[in-house]
Amino acid sequence: MTTLSGDDFESAVVSVIDSLKPGDIISYGEVAAEAGYPGAARAVGRVLKGSTGLPWWRVVTSTGRLVPGHEVEHERLLEQENVIVLNGRVVR
DNA sequence: TATCTGACGATAG
DNA sequence: CCTATCGCCAGAT
Numbered sequence: 416m417t418t419l420s421g422d423d424f425e426s427a428v429v430s431v432i433d434s435l436k437p438g439d440i441i442s443y444g445e446v447a448a449e450a451g452y453p454g455a456a457r458a459v460g461r462v463l464k465g466s467t468g469l470p471w472w473r474v475v476t477s478t479g480r481l482v483p484g485h486e487v488e489h490e491r492l493l494e495q496e497n498v499i500v501l502n503g504r505v506v507r
Numbered sequence: 508t509a510t511c512t513g514a515c516g517a518t519a520g
Numbered sequence: 521c522c523t524a525t526c527g528c529c530a531g532a533t
Contacts, residue, residue, distance in 0.1 A: 442516090443516080452530085455529045458513090458529050458531075459514085459515080460514040460515060461512095461514080462530095464513080465531095474514080477515075477516055477517080483514070489514090
């Protein structure tokens with residue numbers, strides 16, 4: 416039956432992020448595209464914000480910028496994954 | 508059903 | 521390089 420729910424979108428996003436490995440960085444738009452919802456970068460941010468247990472720190476903005484409002488926390492978490500962050504930007 | 512919001516993306520200035 | 525504006529999508533009220 417057509418039991419469509421936003422849960423499908425969240426599940427897809429969670430699956431993509433959970434598939435990432437330590438040190439692997441991806442942008443919101445990339446996550447949305449991989450989840451099957453290209454252009455839904457904003458919706459992805461909503462999932463990260465409301466979902467716990469997800470490595471949200473592996474997700475950065477398209478320009479490699481850290482998450483606004485969480486730059487300090489984000490940078491610290493990335494360093495734990497062997498990721499170098501300079502000036503609020505991820506070094507790749 | 509309509510309207511607003513938001514851990515975004517891209518472009519313009 | 522930084523700020524501002526528009527556009528896109530899904531969820532919440």
